[in-house]
Amino acid sequence: MVVMARLSRPERPDLVFEEEDLPYEEEIMRNQFSVKCWLRYIEFKQGAPKPRLNQLYERALKLLPCSYKLWYRYLKARRAQMPRLWLDYCQFLMDQGRVTHTRRTFDRALRALPITQHSRIWPLYLRFLRSHPLPETAVRGYRRFLKLSPESAEEYIEYLKSSDRLDEAAQRLATVVNDERFVSKAGKSNYQLWHELCDLISQNPDKVQSLNVDAIIRGGLTRFTDQLGKLWCSLADYYIRSGHFEKARDVYEEAIRTVMTVRDFTQVFDSYAQFEESMIAAKMETASELGREEEDDVDLELRLARFEQLISRRPLLLNSVLLRQNPHHVHEWHKRVALHQGRPREIINTYTEAVQTVDPFKATGKPHTLWVAFAKFYEDNGQLDDARVILEKATKVNFKQVDDLASVWCQCGELELRHENYDEALRLLRKATALPARRAEYFDGSEPVQNRVYKSLKVWSMLADLEESLGTFQSTKAVYDRILDLRIATPQIVINYAMFLEEHKYFEESFKAYERGISLFKWPNVSDIWSTYLTKFIARYGGRKLERARDLFEQALDGCPPKYAKTLYLLYAQLEEEWGLARHAMAVYERATRAVEPAQQYDMFNIYIKRAAEIYGVTHTRGIYQKAIEVLSDEHAREMCLRFADMECKLGEIDRARAIYSFCSQICDPRTTGAFWQTWKDFEVRHGNEDTIKEMLRIRRSVQATYNTQVNFMASQMLKVSGSATGTVSDLAPGQSGMDDMKLLEQRAEQLAAEAERDQPLRAQSKILFVRSDASREELAELAQQVNPEEIQLGEDEDEDEMDLEPNEVRLEQQSVPAAVFGSLKED
Numbered sequence: 001m002v003v004m005a006r007l008s009r010p011e012r013p014d015l016v017f018e019e020e021d022l023p024y025e026e027e028i029m030r031n032q033f034s035v036k037c038w039l040r041y042i043e044f045k046q047g048a049p050k051p052r053l054n055q056l057y058e059r060a061l062k063l064l065p066c067s068y069k070l071w072y073r074y075l076k077a078r079r080a081q082m083p084r085l086w087l088d089y090c091q092f093l094m095d096q097g098r099v100t101h102t103r104r105t106f107d108r109a110l111r112a113l114p115i116t117q118h119s120r121i122w123p124l125y126l127r128f129l130r131s132h133p134l135p136e137t138a139v140r141g142y143r144r145f146l147k148l149s150p151e152s153a154e155e156y157i158e159y160l161k162s163s164d165r166l167d168e169a170a171q172r173l174a175t176v177v178n179d180e181r182f183v184s185k186a187g188k189s190n191y192q193l194w195h196e197l198c199d200l201i202s203q204n205p206d207k208v209q210s211l212n213v214d215a216i217i218r219g220g221l222t223r224f225t226d227q228l229g230k231l232w233c234s235l236a237d238y239y240i241r242s243g244h245f246e247k248a249r250d251v252y253e254e255a256i257r258t259v260m261t262v263r264d265f266t267q268v269f270d271s272y273a274q275f276e277e278s279m280i281a282a283k284m285e286t287a288s289e290l291g292r293e294e295e296d297d298v299d300l301e302l303r304l305a306r307f308e309q310l311i312s313r314r315p316l317l318l319n320s321v322l323l324r325q326n327p328h329h330v331h332e333w334h335k336r337v338a339l340h341q342g343r344p345r346e347i348i349n350t351y352t353e354a355v356q357t358v359d360p361f362k363a364t365g366k367p368h369t370l371w372v373a374f375a376k377f378y379e380d381n382g383q384l385d386d387a388r389v390i391l392e393k394a395t396k397v398n399f400k401q402v403d404d405l406a407s408v409w410c411q412c413g414e415l416e417l418r419h420e421n422y423d424e425a426l427r428l429l430r431k432a433t434a435l436p437a438r439r440a441e442y443f444d445g446s447e448p449v450q451n452r453v454y455k456s457l458k459v460w461s462m463l464a465d466l467e468e469s470l471g472t473f474q475s476t477k478a479v480y481d482r483i484l485d486l487r488i489a490t491p492q493i494v495i496n497y498a499m500f501l502e503e504h505k506y507f508e509e510s511f512k513a514y515e516r517g518i519s520l521f522k523w524p525n526v527s528d529i530w531s532t533y534l535t536k537f538i539a540r541y542g543g544r545k546l547e548r549a550r551d552l553f554e555q556a557l558d559g560c561p562p563k564y565a566k567t568l569y570l571l572y573a574q575l576e577e578e579w580g581l582a583r584h585a586m587a588v589y590e591r592a593t594r595a596v597e598p599a600q601q602y603d604m605f606n607i608y609i610k611r612a613a614e615i616y617g618v619t620h621t622r623g624i625y626q627k628a629i630e631v632l633s634d635e636h637a638r639e640m641c642l643r644f645a646d647m648e649c650k651l652g653e654i655d656r657a658r659a660i661y662s663f664c665s666q667i668c669d670p671r672t673t674g675a676f677w678q679t680w681k682d683f684e685v686r687h688g689n690e691d692t693i694k695e696m697l698r699i700r701r702s703v704q705a706t707y708n709t710q711v712n713f714m715a716s717q718m719l720k721v722s723g724s725a726t727g728t729v730s731d732l733a734p735g736q737s738g739m740d741d742m743k744l745l746e747q748r749a750e751q752l753a754a755e756a757e758r759d760q761p762l763r764a765q766s767k768i769l770f771v772r773s774d775a776s777r778e779e780l781a782e783l784a785q786q787v788n789p790e791e792i793q794l795g796e797d798e799d800e801d802e803m804d805l806e807p808n809e810v811r812l813e814q815q816s817v818p819a820a821v822f823g824s825l826k827e828d
Helices: 019-029 035-044 051-063 068-080 083-094 099-112 117-132 134-147 150-162 166-178 190-203 214-224 225-242 245-258 260-289 294-325 330-339 344-357 368-380 384-394 402-418 424-434 457-470 471-484 491-503 507-520 527-541 544-556 564-581 581-593 600-617 620-632 633-651 652-666 676-687 690-708 711-722 741-758 777-785 798-803 819-826
Strands: 005-006 016-018
Touching: 016 019, 016 798, 019 035, 035 051, 035 068, 051 068, 051 099, 068 330, 068 344, 083 099, 099 117, 117 134, 134 150, 150 166, 166 190, 190 214, 190 225, 214 225, 225 245, 225 260, 245 260, 245 294, 260 294, 294 330, 330 344, 330 368, 344 368, 368 384, 384 402, 402 424, 402 457, 424 457, 457 471, 457 491, 471 491, 471 507, 471 711, 491 507, 491 527, 507 527, 527 544, 527 564, 581 600, 581 620, 600 620, 600 633, 620 633, 633 652, 633 676, 652 676, 652 690, 741 798
Parallel strands: none
Antiparallel strands: 005 016
């Protein structure tokens, strides 16, 4: 039985020993500085666990730190499990410069340490291998290292590049690129690694022999379709550096015929042009050094011609790239035709390829323009039959839009018209508008356009124009009637039809055409039809069919939007003025003021007032003015009041005018409408007296106080005065930023109200003075010049605020009193 005991040493409570250890412990206690005693104890404990044995070594070395034997045994025991010792040892050997011994020591360390600790040895080992010009040894070391850490392949590749072993570097890089699970430590993408591989093998064709460069780069072309330009240039560069110039030229030609983007095309074309320039420059330099011969001149001319052809082909090659991106791009096909200008055969081939390639349902642009331009090309070259054949084929194409087929039919008609085949043009358009065997709605996408073109307004419009010019009255009328029956007419078509009938003296028929058009449309599309219809009707019948005209106007005004009502009401009122009754005209004007838009009401009231004054006289306009003032906005109402008051003044109704001014003053802020108050002042100066002027001043202060108590207006005015257009109400009281904004406004309003109250004129305390009736004219003049003791003295500041209105500035006009007024007093 093994008995475990703890050594009774207070300073080392962690020492644990067995019963068999007691003799050795006692011996050490007696001879603790004896190396032999410690060695016997250590020899006895060789089978103990490593921690116990290490602890025993440490106890011995603590007492005998200079013992070589103990240190040697201890280091030998722990060397296999301590990479730090190996690292220090290897670093020591590296500093000594002993290459072979150091390499072997590293190998011993890797064999001695467990594989989990190899990662601590390899960095120093690799640094040692790179520090000496021994590429073979370093390569073998790196190969061993990659078995432990394959993700470090990039480091190995960089070393191979630096040691000029590019063939193996390319092989390793190809392996890395093909490994989908490889993750770059440097954060490089698979494309970046592939690009490095392409650069490596293309720029060093003489050093990379073990890889098929062409196959590798072409494999990249299928994988990285968004970077074709660089890869094609790398492949061409490989052949150029290899000396295969014709092969490089073939690669460039293949590239510019297959790339799909303008960016890739630009990269390849620029590289191709640079290659041709360098070939020319090299040939010229060689010829200048060795002397020119006839063969050299021919070769140089050939290279120059090849380069010029390449430059001249660039627009066409670029157009090919765009068409490869979208072969259904109509505009690019037209540009391609323009690039072949002057070469008829290429133009015909291009048009033929275009109409065969472009799918109308996928086309970008209008595909029918290709057919039309193709036919126009034949027409310009005098081949009318071929042009007709092209257009006839175009009419059978299943276009996406009906308008495309309609345009083709119209071009067929125009072709015949240009060559004066009028009957053939009519025949073609009648054929286009004939009813198909299977009718379909215009916007029914499930049906082919050939079954829907009979409802195309473009074809019908052209047919109507041709019938008017070349056909008979009945055929033209039939065409217009058919357009209306198909319900494809526009307001302009309706007006044209009615005008056509009117030209041929079919007035009632033209009015019926207007009414048919009115039944087809609603407001606002019917506006032009109504205006033309009513104008023509009045011009035709005048007052002979007044009731019918009134019915038409009432029908037109029923449901008419306010935006279009003004014209109709003015036309209606004109009819009543010329052919009807004046009261009816006034009723129409009155309805118009309510029916038009608010922005047009002011103009309408002006017309109403003017016509009422001309028909009934000025006095009849009073009610109109009053209605206008009630309805219009403040700005327009203010102007109406001024005009109303001016009219009353001209009529001698001074009290009425003053009442109007008083009413209008309630919507006139003295600070913004100074013109109104100046007008009232002039009025009172001419027609008033001291009391009326004081009343006007009182009203002005009252109105100003009213506006001052309106919070929003008051805030805006205070901000304006403070000069801060972007401030807030709190900006008005910088010292009271903590107060509420509304409270500040209320305080300001109370202050202004108190000032207005102080400005109120004092009530007269004495009796009103009367003038005796028997006073002479001289006494009246003297009384007029006396100073009134009860007169209110206005200060200078207030004078400015009240527009300089002082009682002593009032000019009293004196007029002679008729003698009949005095009667018998005159005799006395």
